[in-house]
Amino acid sequence: MKIEVIGKNGFIPTEAIRKYAEKKLDKVVSMFGDDTVEKIRVVTKVYSDHHKVEVTVIAKGKTIRAEVTEVDMYAAIDKSIDKLVSQIRRYKDKLNSHFEKEGIKNAFSSEFDAESLEKEMFATTLVKNKKIELIPLTADEAIVEMELAGHDFYVFLDKATNKTNVVYRRIDGDYAIIETE
Template sequence: MKVEITGRRILITPALREYVLKKLRKFTKVFGEDITFHVVVDVEKNRQIAEILLKTKMLNLAGKGETDDMYNSIMAAIEKLERQALKHKGKIIEGKRQRAQAKSVATKLGIGEPTSRSLPPKDSVVREESVQKKPMTVEEATLELTRSDYPFVAFRNSDSGEVNILYRRKDGSLRLIHTH
């Protein structure tokens, strides 16, 4: 924890410095030891002003207190920082809860991210089907393709006896592939 205290039109006494350090130590519980504080105390006529800037790697918080007593002004600024810190901590906790809840729901539904063990090797057959159909004409294959949700139909052409593949192109047209 690094604390820099600046006094404008006021002398920073050891008692004031110790009071500020004591009050700022509680922020190390939330943010750890890697915190930088810049405290500016100022006196203007009847007003005592305290501004505190808290800087961490992830965020910057600022609090300002203005009363007729310097210690009360410092406390007001610290209370504002505490509210901001609690709000930030709540957002972090809520984000973790939502991610954990989404992950558990996805796991229950079986749609979670696949692990490296469950992925098949790149050049392997994932699924194999054996289908026996009666030979059909190109027109019958076209009708079957338009009725189904599949992107292609493989069939034995009744006219030539060859295995043909009829598939739907991206532009919506159909293409026939002859095998020899």
């Protein structure tokens, strides 16, 4: 397992911040197991009035992400770890109560972050280009993956039709699928 603590916006994390983040991440790793977590990336950013911490955990094909803004860097690390732990617990409970497949039950990850629904963004330019690997999934599995990633949509390859589909969360909280022909 690799833990990477980096800084952005001209900020270089001190050794104390690195050790603090690694110590706090032990809690997240213990929830998964040492052999499950492949990589953890902690991005620290400093702005004039706040600090931002983004934590991404990659564990056997599952990705969990938490992003927190706080006045203090250490408080931002603490809250991001708390957010990840909460997401893992909620998701694990959901898997145990909703899915009976043993393979799905063994994958722990984050649940969709409701706070992201409240954020309104109006984009005018393309700022990021992301490449993904299409994985054959059922619609239910795609919804779970979407919630794990913390996004409001997820692109996947339908197992039954072998076509590219998009599942998304509607404003009313329900899910919908866009099927391609």
